[in-house]
Amino acid sequence: MRNATGEHQNVVVFGGTSEIGLAIVTELVTAATRHVVLACRDTPAGETAAAALDLPSGCETHVVAWDATAVHTHADCVDTIVGIVGDLDIVVMAAGVLGSQAQFDDNPTDAGHAVAANMAGPVTTITAAARQMRTQRHGHIVVLSSVAGIRVRAANHVYGSTKAGLDAYAQGLADHLAGTGVNVTIVRPGFVTGRMTNGMKAAPFATTPAAVAVDTARAINRNQRIVHSPGILRWVFLILRHLPNTLWRRIPG
């Protein structure tokens, strides 16, 4: 259960080895936290990540196998986690693959896999978590979206469209859950330096996993539905979204 001061007793991250996901865990953990669950495909990497977390005494970590593309296993996986932690307080969906547009162009099957990993898997898992939270009548779902989904760019339009889809799903879910005591926060980071973007040229307003985690934790505490990180991107994309397409197409990147 979440306590009176907004501390969560358990935090579950899908895509448990994601840098942003782990940074969010670090930001949310307090002396009240009893369980951290990292659900990921690469469980040895999950164990390593779990061991590296700085947790208060009495807080247990659990690494659970979860493959984003194996959608038929997701409902059971959520049940397994409920069996470990009890009521789900906070679920963070941090899974996602970036891929490269060139790779997708050469190998269309990879594009289909990216859609499965970034959209079909997260939607299945979040829907299962939402079902559990609806009976609990409390809980918070955090969805890592991206500014790339606000207006999809040619340079990464497969990735961007998966995020656009996930973002739209999460907004609809938030409305669907209104009045049930369950809340949804959608996080739209800009360019995040880290493993996922290694070797890429940083975009303007580039940020870090730690900074995104701070913004996310604040948005959760205030129960904000959508948060851009850094915050200025909200205004930048308000403008970009309304650019005529002839101009938009020419923006480099």
Next chain:
Amino acid sequence: MTDSRVVSGWGRTSPVSCRVHEVVAGDVGSVVVAAGGSGAGRGVLARGLGRSYGDAAQASGGDLIRLVDGGIDLDVSTGVVTVDAGTSLDELLRVSVPAGWFVPVTPGTRFVTVGGAIAADVHGKNHHRDGSFGGWVESFDMVLASGELVSVSPVSDPGLFWATVGGMGLTGVIVSARVRMIPVETSRMLVSTRRFGDLDSLMASMTERDDAFRYSVAWVDATVSGRRLGRGVVTWGEHATRDALSGRAGREPLSYAPSQRVGVPGVVGSVGVVRRWNAAAFSEAWFRKAPVSRDGEVQSIPAFFHPLDGVADWNRVYGRRGFVQYQFVVPDTAVDTVRQVLERVVVSKPADFLNVLKRFGAAGDGMLSFPMPGWTLTVDLPVVDGLGALLHELDDMVLSAGGRVYLAKDAHTTPAMITAGYLRLAEWRSVRDRVDPTRVFQSDLARRLAL
């Protein structure tokens, strides 16, 4: 009547939605069995008047039972009352005081139910003399997880009796109780007041004078530090005897009809948000207005026991995020912990002005009852960023002094703190597992603290 409602504790910190069943005692069994058998596992729980501060009287997604009967059957010759558990102490006092009987223990509000008073084993200003509420209960009837109605006394089933006294509703639903009242000659109190400029002299005086009075409590200032840390006002009281009263009070010695009733939305002068500066201003004025020393003052029961009941909805003044009432007890030897906690609270500068200090007497037999011999301090802390960390820090101080926090007030602590503070928890669990093996009864408090 059943409907879905958003409920919270008195501190208004964690509102959740539950199905609320308003039922007569005879229907409790069927509600318990139906909800327990539904398989959703979200729990059933009795709820009184919701005066516990945290999440003790709610079960998110579950079923709450509110008892509507308010029967009071007082034997005026013996002072034993048979009372429905949903009856409030307010209703009970309105019947009993004019007949010359007072409740054996009253918390700082009379808007609590008899069921809630037993389930939290509440204490009052007379704890050092009379112990807590459960010690005055001869027996009660309760509905178990099976739906069965049983009568329980300390003789018939001491395990279940003392697991239910202080058991926070987790062993079953109490539907009625037999309680021993105490005789009074009048409805007035004779009060002695002393003001102290620092914590040491205040505590020394309580230690010295408490034994001479049935009731005793101190208000301490948590807005000043340094030499004045813990300055405050102690009030001691006795029920006035008939010959101590004169004038109108003497002619109608047992008259008792407080104007404030529960549920009546009162008009509060100004419901603002308490900020630090007005907490400091309030504390200063409160301190200055108290006499340095006064004896033999006559006060009414509401003025002496329930001053806050005169202010409707005062719990809203702390704003949207609500507040936590932190109450702990530490052994007599841990006077320093009281000072350290107070210092820490003053330094963190929350807008806090209702701070109560009291010396407890011997502990009762309730397995999860809060009181134990020593000092108990209560501070109101509005929820602001950083409060969580402060509360864990206070917990650590209390724990290392061998103390514990009060479940009826708690809204933030950890299972580890409860295991360390409540040494009879394992014994309590074994009784709970006997009467409710499948955990039909649940609360958010129980889930949070893994009781």
